[in-house]
Amino acid sequence: MSDWNGFRILAEQEPEKEPVKTESKNELIESLKKTLAEAYVLYHTIHGFHWNLKGSDFYEYHKFFDEIVDDIYEHIDPIAENIVKLGGVAPFMMSELASSSSIEQVGLISEDPIELSKKFLEMNTQYIDNIKKAFIIANNSNEQGVANFIAERIDQHQKWNWFLKASLGEK
Numbered sequence: 001m002s003d004w005n006g007f008r009i010l011a012e013q014e015p016e017k018e019p020v021k022t023e024s025k026n027e028l029i030e031s032l033k034k035t036l037a038e039a040y041v042l043y044h045t046i047h048g049f050h051w052n053l054k055g056s057d058f059y060e061y062h063k064f065f066d067e068i069v070d071d072i073y074e075h076i077d078p079i080a081e082n083i084v085k086l087g088g089v090a091p092f093m094m095s096e097l098a099s100s101s102s103i104e105q106v107g108l109i110s111e112d113p114i115e116l117s118k119k120f121l122e123m124n125t126q127y128i129d130n131i132k133k134a135f136i137i138a139n140n141s142n143e144q145g146v147a148n149f150i151a152e153r154i155d156q157h158q159k160w161n162w163f164l165k166a167s168l169g170e171k
Contacts, residue, residue: 024141029088031134032146036079036090037100038127043072045106046120054111061113064167068120068160075153082146103127114168121164128157 050065080090091097098105103126109119131150138147165171 024137025086025143028134028137028141028143028146029083029086031137032079032083032086033088033091034100034102035131035134035150036076036083037097038103038130039072039076039079040094040097041101041103041105042120042123042127043069043076045123046072048108049116049120052108052111053113053116055113057113061117061167064163065116065120071156071160075156078149082149086143086146102130117164117168121161121168124157124160124164128154128161131157 046065047069050062050069053061053065055061080092083090091100103123106119106123110116131154135147135150135154138144138150
């Protein structure tokens with residue numbers, strides 16, 4: 001009986017909450033700014049690929065790339081809103097976004113859907129690696145809502161990688 005009472009006393013105590021340090025919040029804001037910049041680079045790249053691809057599988061790839069375009073576009077605004085929610089200023093100048101991204105912009109490398117898919121797969125993989133860092137920072141900052149949002153984005157971009165690899169016959 002005493003073990004149960006001891007457990008109840010422990011269970012009734014509120015866990016101590018550590019305040020979120022300003023440094024970690026600023027680190028999260030900077031990480032989200034980079035995520036936003038890289039999402040823009042991905043968006044503009046896949047949109048350009050979508051517009052300009054040609055070939056026998058044009059229709060399937062045109063639709064597929066359009067799904068990716070819509071998904072990335074739909075999630076750019078929430079990234080910016082998370083930056084502002086945390087007290088930052090969301091960048092919006094194209095020059096600032098391009099220079100803040102570690103994913104390099106590319107022009108039209110080919111009109112072939114296979115070549116375009118390979119290039120976008122490479123860029124998307126880099127994006128996943130980078131937003132995983134933002135996820136870790138969000139968790140360490142005890143910003144669970146932001147972490148959950150990022151986790152959903154990681155999952156979706158991993159799905160795009162799966163679709164791209166499957167269309168290329170890769171594992």
